[in-house]
Amino acid sequence: MEPGHSEGTEAPAPHHPGDCRVVGTVLARIGDKWSILVVMTLTDGPRRFNELKRTIGGISQRMLTFTLRGLERDGLVSRTVYPTIPPRVDYELTALGRSLQGPVQALGAWAFSNLDTIQAARTRFDGGKAP
Amino acid sequence: MEPGHSEGTEAPAPHHPGDCRVVGTVLARIGDKWSILVVMTLTDGPRRFNELKRTIGGISQRMLTFTLRGLERDGLVSRTVYPTIPPRVDYELTALGRSLQGPVQALGAWAFSNLDTIQAARTRFDGGKAP
DNA sequence: CGGAATCCTATGCGATACTG
């Protein structure tokens, strides 16, 4: 099977308010190596394939393709093909995709403001047992 | 190298306000298969190892150990050992860990309220080209 | 009970080459 993001094939079965697996489902979608980067890059508007590739940097065309397919499949991103020569394809966030930005930015904000604390904790932890 | 969550070893280099890689850093931490489940399970208070294992379900002791180590390393979870027989170990969210719950729950809420939409999009996408 | 060590497989994903 190709990388294409895994399905939640094992029936979830909830267990208490403020669920659990559901979150896992989302993270299985956007928690991979590239999806959020793509989503964030699309924040400023539609982008072409290679434009995304350059902006993100470090991503292979293979993974960009898979990531975009996955996001498109879940309705977070729309794909528009202009049958010109050379071909041109625009990727853009859908309404659903844009609605994801709030939560994602919240997470980003948390990350940003706690980066130092985390780094410190890491150093302390590693220093304490692997000098 | 053991599964232990990957480091952001490749110097990021920011590029514009509302960054990008930083989010990637957090997601590399909590975006893996189990971390959030653990964090969410610890929401209601301290839990013992096997208690976590049972509650989460489907996680191997190996991965639970690695996940907890990672969270502990980053200062999100604290580990308390009671030198009794048999031994007892409690895991609990730290202040930092609890501060992560806001963002995570925002994501959870988004997931929950958009699950149907996403499922529909998936079915439509798959149906359109792989009947 | 809580974990560490070893083994083994599925997979993620980069590199490269080919196509319309």
Added chain:
DNA sequence: CAGTATCGCATAGGATTCCG
């Protein structure tokens, strides 16, 4: 330009066994 196809290695992570 925007993909698709194939190869190949590195990693994630489950199962199992052993230990204090």
